[in-house]
Every structure is written in C-alpha cells, then in structure tokens.
Amino acid sequence: MKILLLLCLSVVLIGVASLSFAKQSRSERRTLDIYYVDVEGGAATLIVTPAGESILVDAGWPGFDGRDAKRIAKAMKVAGIDAIDHMIVTHYHTDHYGGVPELAKLVKVNRFYDHGPMSALDEDKDFATKYAAYQAATRGKSITLKPGSTIKLKRASGTPPVELRCLAARADIIFGKHENVASNPECLEATLKPDDKSDNARSVVLLLRYGGFDFLDTGDLTWNIEHRLVCPENLIGEIDLYQVAHHGMNISNNQAFLRSVKPAVAIMNNGARKGGHPDAVKWLRELPSLKDLWQVHRNIATTREQNAPEEFIANLDQENDEAHLIRVSVEAVKRTFTVVNDRNGKSNTYQIK
Ligand SMILES: [Zn+2]
Known part of the structure; x- marks a missing residue:
C-alpha cells in the first residue's frame, strides 16, 4: 500500500513539475527567434522576442486557398504564440501585403504598420x-x-533590450551624423542605376538589434536607395544577419551596400522561379564577411552551382505542402546565433560580431 501511495505521489509530482516547466519555457524565453516562412517567392519573416512579443514583417500572397496565411499560422504554432503583436508591411506589392487580409481573419493582429497611405500605384492596375x-x-x-521611427518592445528579465528601428521608408532615409565622418571607401567604385519609381524603392527598411546582434530586413529595396544608406556615410554599420533584398534580385543587392554592411550570414526568401538571381548569389559569395548563404527555395531555373549548397536550402522542389522553415535563434548571453534548416536539421552556429 505504502509503495502504491509513493508511486501515485511521484506521478503527481512529476506531472506538476513538467507543467510548470512548460509554463516557464513559454513565458521566460531566453532567445530571440526568427522564422522564415516559405511563401513561394513572397516575404513573411516572423520574429519572436525573449519577452514573447511577436513581429511579422510582410504576410506573403493572397489566394491559393489561404496558403500563406495558413503557413504563417503554422509557424506561429511552432513559435508558441497565438497573436501577432506588430504586423509590418514593407511596401504595397502583392507578395508582401496581399496576404494581410487573410492572415487577419485567421489570427489576431494587434497593430499594423506601413510606409503611409497611397492613392495609386503605377505598376499595379488592381491596386x-x-x-x-x-x-x-x-x-x-x-x-x-x-526613417528614425522605433517600435517599442518589451524587455524580458535577464536579457538585453530588443530595439527595432526604421532606417528608410517611402524612398527617404535616416539622417547621418555628418560629424567628422570619413567617407565610406566602398563608395569609390559604387555605381548607380536609373531611379526606380516603383514601390520597391519605398520599402520600409528595418534594423533589429538584440544584445549586439544586428538583423537587417530591407524588404524589396532597390539599388539607389541602398546606395544612399551607405554612401558617402555608412548609416547602418556592420550586421550579423541579412535578409537578402528583393528575394535575391539583381536590381537590388548593390555591391557597395553589401560590402559596407558586411553580413556574416544571409538568408534569401526566393521562390522556385523568383529571385535567387545568379548575380546576387555571386555578389554575396564574393563578400569576405559572408560565412553562409541560406535559401528558402532552390532556384530551379539556374544551375546547382548558382544556388547555395543543397543542405542550406529549405525547399528543393517547385512547391510542396510541407513548406519547410529556416529558423534563427539568437543567444545574446553566449553571443551566438544558430540557423537551422527545418527540412534536414542542418544547423550552423555563428559568433555575434
Ligand atoms: Zn517582393
């Protein structure tokens, strides 16, 4: 009888202990996590802070039976969150803001942000x-x-603050210091392209900082605004993680810009036939600072050599229901961040600069 009682008691105790562990691990995260959702050549980047606050940058495409909203909701489940606190739209192109209405029907969204009202877009007749x-x-x-706006985020106890700052929006950029600033040597050979009148150039540019870790998401920003952000003065500094601009197109990813911000790791949210341009892949690979390029998709229209090695690619086929994530986990105290390919479990850990 005594043995039976003891057994019962220990089962109850183990149950209580595991429940409180689960509760603690949800409320007291120790990492900042970033999830790359596969939205087939669109953008949807989910960030969850150590305090459990969530930011979604872009929401993928509309249609396809709510495919992208469902994929984002699935990633939210993996992240252990049930609402989006801050929904940021970088610009008004369908692959970035088109998915917002379906997402807002599926999950709770607390606040929305964008680059301001627009009455028309030349490039979109259905605008x-x-x-x-x-x-x-x-x-x-x-x-x-x-430019210069910040989004206030909660700080979890025992972790550094998380800062989210807008560096550019609506083709305007933050002010430089202009005090004894030596001009950026990378600008000497920089080139310009004809001005881009599309909403890509008006993309909201975000810099997320957490305990020395810097993550840059420029949306679909194009060449000449990239130029202005680093020439003559590098207004961004050096970053750890770069979301490859514009899905890896070559009208973005200005080489002087890349060489100035010196990313250690790049993640490209290209589709099977969108973005992932061989020029952009080449420019990234040529960067002395770059340790690895990860891709949400293989570009099936280019060669294997023009893609990242297969183990760094989350989705190999044209489209699949699994839509594997790429996950990033930042450990500020250890000064490291780890990138994981959910398709094969491949992971690499990097030092924060
Ligand atoms: Zn896009």
Missing part, C-alpha cells in the same frame, strides 16, 4: 481593390513608419 482589402483588415488604423 485600388487590394489596398481597400488591406485597409479593411487594418480598419484604417495602420501606423506610419518614417
């Missing part, structure tokens, strides 16, 4: 309809991000 759907989702209450 009025899409923008109306977006405004219905935000109830017209989106917050306008300007």
